[in-house]
Amino acid sequence: MNTLLFYDFSGLALLAIGLHGLIRSSHPLRKILAANLMTSGVFLIMISGARGTGQTMIDPVPHAMVLTGIVVSVSTTAVALVLVCLVQETTNRALLWQKRKREKWGRTDG
């Protein structure tokens, strides 16, 4: 029994959970976290598919692609965080949707 097969399912689960979180959460930081989860899931599936079975060699191409992917995802995360901070600074709220009452409250707060 190849226990490394677990990681494929783990990656799929992470992808699904990330997708769910991306839709469900209202706070943009949480959305960014969810998107990061999705990328982790995709990377996991890719690397898991790249491993050699038995005597065959490991495929280095997906490794290289995931490596670039990690760096790109951290830079997009950083840009997204800066954008969220800017959005909050200009609109004085971070949540994407809010009750009326809360909005009024937010305005007096600023």
Next chain:
Amino acid sequence: MGLLHNLGTVCILLGIPFFISGTIGLLRFPDIYTRLHALTKADNVGLGFVVLGLSLQADGWHTVARLLLIWLLVLIASSASCHLVARAALRKKIEPWSRP
């Protein structure tokens, strides 16, 4: 598989209870300051034992040097972060726990 190898295995296995007790301390201790003890002391001793055991089994001096460097780095990092977290907690006026 000489004496040194077996001694190294004993050291590695000795280190594991320290990690486990560190985790138990993290889970069971009553407040942040006591939990700091559990983490920074027990875990670093555990890592020390593991490093010692692996050094006894190492092939060459450069492996030993690298292992020791890693341990030293973890010691520095955990002591400094322990200090910073404890100071931040004190500034937040979190009362240290005392026996009721």
Next chain:
Amino acid sequence: MSWQYSSAALFLLLAIVAGLGRILRGPTAADSMLAAQLFGTCGVAILLLLARGLEWEVLQDIALVFALLAALAAVAFALRTWGGTER
């Protein structure tokens, strides 16, 4: 891989997973942060054990990077997230 390395690594992983409970429960933010710190130390130990068990020296480099960057998150936490304002 001989049994002592793999079983030691397994116990350390279980210690990490048990420590997750403190992150979830931890009454203050610092408790959660501390648990993450614990994972750093355990992770270094696991990597060193696997490096020896699999005869794979590269893993020591990874452990080195772990050890170097272990303090970063804690420093960011203590200075930025938690420092300053009294409530």
Next chain:
Amino acid sequence: MMDAMGIFDMVLALALPWLGWRLLASPDLFRAMVLFISLGLLMALTWVRLQAPDVALAEAAIGAGLTGALFLSALRRLERLSEAERRLAFAGKREEEDEIPPERHRRAKPVAYGLALLLLAVFVLLLAWSLAQTPAGGGLGPAVGEQLGQSGVRSEVTAVLLNFRGYDTLLEVMVLFLAALGVWSLTRVRLPLQDEEPGPVLATLVRLLAPLMIMVAGYLVWIGGSRAGGAFQGGAVLAAAGVLLLLANVTVVRQIPAALLRWGLALGPLLFLLTAVVCVAAGGNLLEYPPQRAGAWILLIESASAVSIGVTLAALYAGGRPPEPPAQDRGGEQGPGRDADADAGGRQ
């Protein structure tokens, strides 16, 4: 019969999605971020188990170190900005429960879920199809192994990254450059949100760790030719050194002239582009190095990209372009930034 490593795999593979689930379900944003940092750590262990040391090295530097600092500082900035938001984020209940979306959002949700499910199903089908299509024998592994002798390096991943698929890496460095450009065109760096002095322990820590990090970054770039390591890992560790210096608010970092930073950002992409142009001009393909000097070219490009990646990631952490030199509009008088600098200098 499963041995200890089998159980190890199982625990790890179960812990990853569980952690992801708890992370998104956690009511507290801060706790979610700490869980995310732990997830990065477990991911690094997973890469090790899947025999991807290069990826593990990058994840150890980025997932466990940099991303954590990024998120924690952003959370702080958001919290500072609005007390109401703080109450939302730390109220101890889900903000989704607290906040009822307007009608159109509520109607949009099933649609979104339907689309997402469709997407996921398509993805799974594609995955199964591609797995079925992949010929047995490790995909491109043997092909890379055959050509490795010509690449100028001994590490397969580095050969793929900088030689066989060099244009990928070229574009990736450009993406980083664009990210930095985007952030720099949006905002300036604020004075750090930090109202207590770092203290002697932190100063000592920085003095010990920062040079070591820079040294390890160099080591990783150098060792990348023969085994795990390379520009990304080196750059990430370099960026960690930068972040540590920014956190500790060391005076030296803020006195780096902006022009030098700009050149640091541009160094990697420029050199990469120059190489590509030279290679095409010499009659070869894009980034087709002469085989006998490929090793030297790769090392040169890798060092330049490592510096650029380090500067870029640290600049992204700082979150804006460097502040204006304060002496200009005040006619020689010291501005507020200057004062803060002098304060920081006096403390140390």
